[in-house]
Structures are given as structure tokens and as C-alpha cells.
Amino acid sequence: MGPIGRVLLDENIVIAKLGDKVTVMRDRCAHRFTRLSGGKVLDNGRIQCPYHGWEYGAGGACEHMPACPNDPIPKKARTPAYETEVKYGLIWVRMDSSWDCTEIPFCEAWENPEFKRQIVAEPYGWNSSAERRWENFTDFSHFAYVHPGTLYDPAYSEPAIVPVDRVSGELQFFMEPGKDMLDNLPEDSPLGSWTYRAAMPFTVNLSIRLYKNDQPFLLWTTSSPTSGDSCRNFMIIAHTDPDLPDETPLDFQKLVLAEDHPVIETQP
Structure with a gap:
């Protein structure tokens, strides 16, 4: 599934199934701010940016930079990933995980x-x-x-x-x-x-x-x-x-x- 671009609370987000996990993260590559929703999901369980091919894992961190594959990846090469749960056929996203008082409404x-x-x-x-x-x-x-x-x-x-x-x-x-x-x-x-x-x-x-x-x-x-x-x-x-x-x-x-x-x- 995906990547699919959506907007939530004025934030551009990207939704994708990486491996067996539905993942939601900010729809922005840390490199040149290209929208990741324009890229593709790879067989290795990552989202690939459509601009320079940076690959992001489910946690939001860049895990591969094709232009310099042997160099260490900077810690800031990441995009925020959000707490996500699939329930009632919908994808629920918690944008701020510091608030642990919310729960999915009963259906x-x-x-x-x-x-x-x-x-x-x-x-x-x-x-x-x-x-x-x-x-x-x-x-x-x-x-x-x-x-x-x-x-x-x-x-x-x-x-x-x-x-x-x-x-x-x-x-x-x-x-x-x-x-x-x-x-x-x-x-x-x-x-x-x-x-x-x-x-x-x-x-x-x-x-x-x-x-x-x-x-x-x-x-x-x-x-x-x-x-x-x-x-x-x-x-x-x-x-x-x-x-x-x-x-x-x-x-x-x-x-x-x-x-x-x-x-x-x-x-x-």
C-alpha cells in the first residue's frame, strides 16, 4: 500500500505499508524537502524519495543514501514518524505522542x-x-x-x-x-x-x-x-x-x- 499523501491538522503526511506495518510520517524528505508520497515503496520495506532516492524506514530515519552509500548517515537525516493504529478499517494517527490520554473512539x-x-x-x-x-x-x-x-x-x-x-x-x-x-x-x-x-x-x-x-x-x-x-x-x-x-x-x-x-x- 502507498505511498499515499494526505493532510492532517495542516500537516502533509505520507501513508505506506512498510513490511507488515502501516506507517505514517511527515511527507517530506530531509534532503531537499521533496514529498515522499511521490516516491515508491521498495521490497526492502522502505519508502524511496522520488528526487535523489533516499530510503526511509518505518521509524522515519533515512537508511540509505545512494549518492554516498559508504558514508555514515547523519542522525538528522530523518522525517518525523507518527504513532499509528489500524482499527475499524481506518488508519488512526496520533500526531503528538507526548499526550497519552487519548484513545480511539468506540464504534x-x-x-x-x-x-x-x-x-x-x-x-x-x-x-x-x-x-x-x-x-x-x-x-x-x-x-x-x-x-x-x-x-x-x-x-x-x-x-x-x-x-x-x-x-x-x-x-x-x-x-x-x-x-x-x-x-x-x-x-x-x-x-x-x-x-x-x-x-x-x-x-x-x-x-x-x-x-x-x-x-x-x-x-x-x-x-x-x-x-x-x-x-x-x-x-x-x-x-x-x-x-x-x-x-x-x-x-x-x-x-x-x-x-x-x-x-x-x-x-x-
């Missing part, structure tokens, strides 16, 4: 054995901060205006005021829209009792008990802050209906996102 859609089907949606980018994306996902009062006839009946424009509890580092809250809205919403609408578990700063587990068939439905979303005003977003859907095609919940979520997207990108 119920992946961990709960009740759900036999997990659907990993295509990631999508917005020109909006990750904070704005999280706020949008947990905001009830916009449903009647941004999603009329999709998620919500516009006749119910007064938002529900729900208590918010802090439990084990998460914000948890519950909303139960009126069941009579079903008559004015599409068949695929996930109307039901909604339980939110928000792991700060940018992750939400949404557990739904669907009104239409009393089946459970899970939606997990997390946002990667590429910069202060842009983000890359990931979504996992889980359900228990063996007859439900993957395209059905995916297409509905695309519809909802298409309604949110132009509104959120107008926010400063």
Missing part, C-alpha cells in the same frame, strides 16, 4: 455482535471545520429546514430540548420524534428513537430503533481535521436486516449529506 457499529452487516461508506471532504461537521450531525433544530420531507416533517419546526449527560467521557442524549411523521417521509427514512453518544471531539455513535419495523440501526461518523476550515469524514453503517441492500442506506445518507453540504460550507 458500536463495528463492535456490537448483534449487527451482522457493517457498511463502510466512501469518505467525503467538506470545506468546513471538523467542529462544524460534528455540530451539524448533532443539531436537531435544522432538520425541519434543511431536511424537510427527508429526515423530518417540516410541520414540526420547534426543536426538541433534550437533557445531555456526560458519561465516561462521552456526551449522551436521546430524542424521540413523533411517529406520525412517518406518513410524510420516504420509506427509507431512518425515523425512530435516536440515542446519541458523542466521543469528543469529532465522533458520534447514533443508535436508532426504527419506527417502521422496530429494528435497530447504527450510524457511526468521525471527522478528520485536515485544516482549520476543512475536514475529511468517515461513516460506518450497521443493521440486522438480511434483505436490505447496501445501496439503500448509503443512497439515503448521500441524499442527507447533499442537503447539509451547501449549507454548512457557507458558515465561517
